[in-house]
Amino acid sequence: MSRNPFLPYIATVKEVIEETPNIKTLRVVIDDPSEREAFRFEPGQVAQLSVFGVGEATFVINSPPTRTEYLQFSVMKVGEVTTKIHELRPGDKVGVRGPLGNWFPYEGMKGKDILFIGGGIGMAPLRTLLLFMLDNRSDYGHITLLYGARSPRDLCYKEELKEWEGREDIELVLTVDREFPGWEGRVGLVPNVLKELAPSPEGKVAITCGPPIMIRFTLQALAELGFADDQIVTTLERRMKCGIGLCGRCNIGGRYVCKDGPVFTLAQLKELPPEL
Amino acid sequence: MKDGVKFLEEGALEGLLRRLSERARVWVPVEATPGVVLWRPWREGEKVRLDRQGTEPPKHVLFPRSETLLRIYEKEELKIEEVMPQGPSVIFGARPCDVRGFEVFDQVFGEEDPYYSVRRRETTILTVLCTEPERTCFCTTVGGGPLEEKGSDVTLLWIEGGWLAQAVTERGEEVLRDEAFVEASREQIEKGEQRKEAVKLDPVVDLSGIPEKFLESFTSDFWRRVTAKCISCGACTFLCPTCYCFNITDERTPEGAERLRSWDACMFYHYTLEASGHNPRPTKAERYRNRIGHKFSYHPSNYGTYGCTGCGRCIKYCPVGMDVREILRELKEYAEG
Numbered sequence: 127m128s129r130n131p132f133l134p135y136i137a138t139v140k141e142v143i144e145e146t147p148n149i150k151t152l153r154v155v156i157d158d159p160s161e162r163e164a165f166r167f168e169p170g171q172v173a174q175l176s177v178f179g180v181g182e183a184t185f186v187i188n189s190p191p192t193r194t195e196y197l198q199f200s201v202m203k204v205g206e207v208t209t210k211i212h213e214l215r216p217g218d219k220v221g222v223r224g225p226l227g228n229w230f231p232y233e234g235m236k237g238k239d240i241l242f243i244g245g246g247i248g249m250a251p252l253r254t255l256l257l258f259m260l261d262n263r264s265d266y267g268h269i270t271l272l273y274g275a276r277s278p279r280d281l282c283y284k285e286e287l288k289e290w291e292g293r294e295d296i297e298l299v300l301t302v303d304r305e306f307p308g309w310e311g312r313v314g315l316v317p318n319v320l321k322e323l324a325p326s327p328e329g330k331v332a333i334t335c336g337p338p339i340m341i342r343f344t345l346q347a348l349a350e351l352g353f354a355d356d357q358i359v360t361t362l363e364r365r366m367k368c369g370i371g372l373c374g375r376c377n378i379g380g381r382y383v384c385k386d387g388p389v390f391t392l393a394q395l396k397e398l399p400p401e402l
Numbered sequence: 403m404k405d406g407v408k409f410l411e412e413g414a415l416e417g418l419l420r421r422l423s424e425r426a427r428v429w430v431p432v433e434a435t436p437g438v439v440l441w442r443p444w445r446e447g448e449k450v451r452l453d454r455q456g457t458e459p460p461k462h463v464l465f466p467r468s469e470t471l472l473r474i475y476e477k478e479e480l481k482i483e484e485v486m487p488q489g490p491s492v493i494f495g496a497r498p499c500d501v502r503g504f505e506v507f508d509q510v511f512g513e514e515d516p517y518y519s520v521r522r523r524e525t526t527i528l529t530v531l532c533t534e535p536e537r538t539c540f541c542t543t544v545g546g547g548p549l550e551e552k553g554s555d556v557t558l559l560w561i562e563g564g565w566l567a568q569a570v571t572e573r574g575e576e577v578l579r580d581e582a583f584v585e586a587s588r589e590q591i592e593k594g595e596q597r598k599e600a601v602k603l604d605p606v607v608d609l610s611g612i613p614e615k616f617l618e619s620f621t622s623d624f625w626r627r628v629t630a631k632c633i634s635c636g637a638c639t640f641l642c643p644t645c646y647c648f649n650i651t652d653e654r655t656p657e658g659a660e661r662l663r664s665w666d667a668c669m670f671y672h673y674t675l676e677a678s679g680h681n682p683r684p685t686k687a688e689r690y691r692n693r694i695g696h697k698f699s700y701h702p703s704n705y706g707t708y709g710c711t712g713c714g715r716c717i718k719y720c721p722v723g724m725d726v727r728e729i730l731r732e733l734k735e736y737a738e739g
Binding site for chain 1 (some may be wrong): 471474476482484516646647650654658661668673677678680682695696701704
């Protein structure tokens with residue numbers, strides 16, 4: 127009999143990293159060695175992380191499947207469950223239910239130039255795919271990351287950003303919403319900086335994730351730059367409970383973000399009723 | 403075909419229920435308070451109401467209002483126990499529209515949901531065919547019928563003094579081996595045929611093209627207009643034989659915690675409210691649109707049948723008189739106009 131889809135794996139928090147004033151990254155390891163071995167996922171898939179007695183919430187697994195020493199989740203403190211997650215310390219037990227949903231269509235991206243456009247916590251799913259591509263670097267062309275946040279301290283993964291800045295094979299553009307003392311990157315909203323960069327759509331795939339308002343204007347900017355709908359990939363968030371397309375709430379028309387998504391091309395989204 | 407038609411005399415019902423109860427939990431419709439027929443486990447002396455549609459469908463027998471999925475023990479080493487349903491059930495006196503509701507559950511939950519599928523496999527359904535459809539009934543509009551036997555194990559048809567009983571499945575045949583069922587006479591069978599022929603329920607609206615027309619209406623003010631009087635109480639969803647939306651929550655216990663699954667409803671603001679404050683369905687217009695869209699557009703395109711069985715409870719019990727038939731008619735006119 128197949129495993130009960132509502133039954134989480136028991137896992138242990140190994141490390142907690144404070145990314146920003148309201149975002150923490152957790153590195154967790156599934157306790158049972160055979161369950162840990164069986165947990166296979168693709169970049170962009172999500173999982174339900176639970177604090178027992180409090181509840182579950184959905185997060186992208188933001189460590190790539192090419193790096194298996196732990197599963198990484200980045201969590202913004204916004205609600206009941208995420209507040210409890212922020213109180214977790216190394217050694218604490220959590221539940222991990224997944225992997226859930228679809229993933230980035232990385233096979234179809236091979237040989238293409240990749241343009242990542244991220245905002246705030248929206249960097250989490252992009253990180254998964256970016257690291258996956260760096261671990262398979264020769265499969266992909268030029269890689270650009272445009273990443274923005276409200277202020278310098280709201281940028282996630284600062285250590286990695288520093289490392290990527292030094293790499294020859296990634297073009298990194300960081301931006302914050304307004305001037306800050308000591309800030310040497312760009313200043314301006316992500317969609318505006320994107321227009322200034324004016325990347326050519328030729329041979330490119332754009333992958334974007336961020337707050338809804340940023341996504342809206344980023345999609346407009348990409349259209350203005352000549353990107354076709356099937357060259358634009360995004361990953362959506364919705365309130366989710368079951369994660370397997372049964373509980374009803376995350377639907378957009380007849381598709382469920384938890385099961386049919388969270389990754390959609392803009393072309394796919396345009397076939398759905400406009401209910402974002 | 404007429405071979406094997408049995409007769410269940412009204413006076414033999416109690417003995418039958420008593421014997422069935424020895425082997426299974428037997429759910430029957432009873433008049434819980436005057437005018438309100440609810441499903442209860444049968445007890446000695448209980449008056450069973452098989453002569454009218456229940457106020458609620460027997461949905462909760464297979465999909466409880468709230469159930470414990472997992473027990474989490476935290477006192478010593480962390481342990482999680484799966485709480486699987488135990489023991490067989492009988493639903494005695496469902497209506498064909500109620501049974502069709504389980505077909506929708508089968509399509510969605512199927513084998514994927516272990517809690518549902520365990521219950522489904524262990525449940526026997528005896529259905530009373532409808533000879534007197536009510537004014538709110540519209541099963542024939544959505545592909546069902548008052549005499550539909552599909553999905554039932556046994557059908558029961560009221561004639562004078564009792565019911566004609568016919569097995570639909572092997573499991574049903576087993577039930578009919580009980581001593582309460584006797585061979586039906588030719589006169590009784592004929593009477594049954596006459597009663598069946600007398601049943602009339604015409605479709606109330608032609609649904610062809612509705613799934614597409616729904617999508618055309620999506621961004622129009624149609625939904626704001628038709629939902630002006632809706633109070634988002636969710637009664638339509640809780641009384642609906644096909645509404646299956648649920649929530650998952652944790653509750654603390656002395657040993658640790660329990661993970662519960664409970665009914666939820668797309669008519670509620672909090673159902674889709676995200677922690678960030680964003681809500682993709684912020685007003686009742688979007689929420690009601692989703693309910694209609696789910697049943698008459700999304701579900702048909704995913705599974706090939708309507709996600710509505712035409713039981714009419716959402717019409718009968720709506721406190722502000724929303725009528726899905728009227729809305730479908732208006733939607734058709736709106737889109738055509």
